[in-house]
Structures are given as structure tokens and as C-alpha cells.
Amino acid sequence: MKRRQFLLKSMAATATVAVSPFILGSCDSNQKGKKLTILHTNDMHSHIDPFDEGRNKGLGGMAARAGAIDKIRAAEENVLLLDVGDVFQGTPYFNMFSGELELKLMSQMGYDATTIGNHEFDNGLDGLEYAMQFAEFPYLNANYNFSGNNISGKVQPYKTFIKDGLKVGVFGLGIELQGLVNSKMYGNTIYQDPIAVAKEMVQELKTQRCDLIICLSHLGFDYGDNPAPSDKILAQEVSEIDIILGGHTHTFMDTPLLLTNYDGFTTTINQVGWAGINLGRIDVEFNPKGKDTIAFNPILLSNRA
Numbered sequence: 001m002k003r004r005q006f007l008l009k010s011m012a013a014t015a016t017v018a019v020s021p022f023i024l025g026s027c028d029s030n031q032k033g034k035k036l037t038i039l040h041t042n043d044m045h046s047h048i049d050p051f052d053e054g055r056n057k058g059l060g061g062m063a064a065r066a067g068a069i070d071k072i073r074a075a076e077e078n079v080l081l082l083d084v085g086d087v088f089q090g091t092p093y094f095n096m097f098s099g100e101l102e103l104k105l106m107s108q109m110g111y112d113a114t115t116i117g118n119h120e121f122d123n124g125l126d127g128l129e130y131a132m133q134f135a136e137f138p139y140l141n142a143n144y145n146f147s148g149n150n151i152s153g154k155v156q157p158y159k160t161f162i163k164d165g166l167k168v169g170v171f172g173l174g175i176e177l178q179g180l181v182n183s184k185m186y187g188n189t190i191y192q193d194p195i196a197v198a199k200e201m202v203q204e205l206k207t208q209r210c211d212l213i214i215c216l217s218h219l220g221f222d223y224g225d226n227p228a229p230s231d232k233i234l235a236q237e238v239s240e241i242d243i244i245l246g247g248h249t250h251t252f253m254d255t256p257l258l259l260t261n262y263d264g265f266t267t268t269i270n271q272v273g274w275a276g277i278n279l280g281r282i283d284v285e286f287n288p289k290g291k292d293t294i295a296f297n298p299i300l301l302s303n304r305a
Helices: 001-008 062-075 092-097 100-109 124-132 194-207 231-237
Strands: 021-027 036-040 079-083 158-164 164-176 212-218 243-246 257-260 266-270 278-287 290-296
Touching: 036 062, 036 164, 036 243, 062 079, 062 100, 062 278, 079 164, 079 212, 092 100, 100 124, 158 194, 164 194, 194 212, 194 231, 212 231, 231 243, 231 257, 231 266, 243 278, 266 278, 266 290
Parallel strands: 036 079, 164 212, 212 243, 243 266
Antiparallel strands: 021 290, 036 278, 158 164, 257 266, 278 290
16 A cells, blocks of 8 residues: 555656647637646556666656646646546556556546546456446446446446536547457447447537537557548547547557548547556637637656656
8 A cells, every 4th residue: 555655646757747739720619718628548558657678768657647647737727637448457567456556546646537448358347347446437438338247337428527617528439349359358248330329429418518529439540441440530430529539559649630521520639659658638728719629749757867
């Protein structure tokens, strides 16, 4: 317990948080003069500590992340902290604690929500159910049907958050499990087409008069000529998702992608690599002309002297 407390109380003096933002795009909104800061992570893979060797030596770690988040929260009034899955698997911490440590530390950092990556099934549905009890934030997934198994009712398709009067709708999508995950690990979980489900989620959240719609997508950024659902295909096929926060492909993006689809709707797509090396940040400012999406360079979490 002393070590767990230390991990979050330690501050990484060199964690980079002061970076120059740049405006990506704008769209209409009925909220004026308000600002939302969205912080996001993906594919942490149980990297509790910084890398201790190799080219990433001194980078990442939960303590550095906690310090950067605290600094941003001290400077900004409305912060939403989100994760895009694959929190589990990758270091002995997962083998020893089965996800308990990762989720307890994320809870201490005040995460608002996560989604389910394929590695969340690595200890099977029983293992996932065990770990979820340590998460003081919801799991969001709209295209996995868990009815009839032990985590039925413990995963929400979406959640709305109110920040200074702004209503933010967040929903989650997961990748096709067949062929990627041993079927014994996900049991009778039914995968549903994420594109069709996303269209339903957008309509539901628009009905609820959300000012901003965010998708936590563990589909992967882009597969080229492969027609498998990806973040880019999602943005092309589904209008009115303002922001897609991605995972699964461990894509390091220097700047978010601004994708305008055939309907003329522009979606911001971002992903920040893997292993907790970076923290993503996107601000949305609501002004008389609508809302501006303001992206920051990835925040490098460094413990290097």
C-alpha cells in the first residue's frame, strides 16, 4: 500500500504540460463562452512505472501522469479525463495483481470513464469482473452485448457528463473479438457492427441535447485497404461525432487528424501511442460563432533528470 500511495504522490518535475495549442475546427453550438478540457490515454498495458531502459528510458509511469493531470486541473475549471482501453497486460503488475493496481491508481487520478480493449479479456470474463470492482468510474461500450454473462449490467453503452452547464455525451466501441481473443476468454459476448451502433448512439445523444459527442474507440486508427472498421472509417461513415479518441493500434500522432466526411461534418481523431508515454489533450471552446476544437501536442511524461 505504501508503494501504491507513493506512485501517485510522487511528482515528475519534467513532465511537459505547457505546450502551444492550435485551432483545428469549429461547428455550431448553443453554449457560449465556456471551455472544456479533455485529457485522454490509451493502451497503457500495465505500465505503472516509467521505462527503465531502452529508447523510452525515463518516460511514462503513473506518477508522472498524475502530476501532469493535477497541474492541468489546477489551471482549468472543466476537465474530463478519459481512457480508451487496453489498461491491462504488459508488465508483471498485471500478472501479480490482475488489474487491481491499475484501476485503483486510475481511480485515484479521477478518471471519468474508460472503454473495453481486447486485453481486458486476458483473464476471461471472471477476471474482468473481478478487476472492475476497483474502478471508481464507468466502463463504456455500446457494441458488445454482454447479456447473459456475468458482467451484464456492469457496462454502460454511454454516459453523459455535465461540466459548467455543458452536456457531454461519451460512448464506447470495441474491436471484433473473434480471431483476436481466445473465445473462451469472452464467452457468449456478442460483437455488433460498430458503425451501425455508433449511428444509434449519435441519435440517442443528440436526442438528449448533448453539446459535444465523444467516442472512445478501441477499433484502431487506420488499416489502409483493409475494410475492417477503424477510426477513420467511423468518422467517414458517421456524422456528428465531434471527437474520436482512439486506441488499439498504438498510433503516436503528433497532431490530431481533422476528417471531413461526405456530409460535410468534421470529426477530430486523436491517439497518443501506448504504455502511458503521452497524455493527450484537446480543448473545446464555445464562442459566439460555435465551438472551436483546440488541440495540443502530445504531453510527454518524462522522469528524466
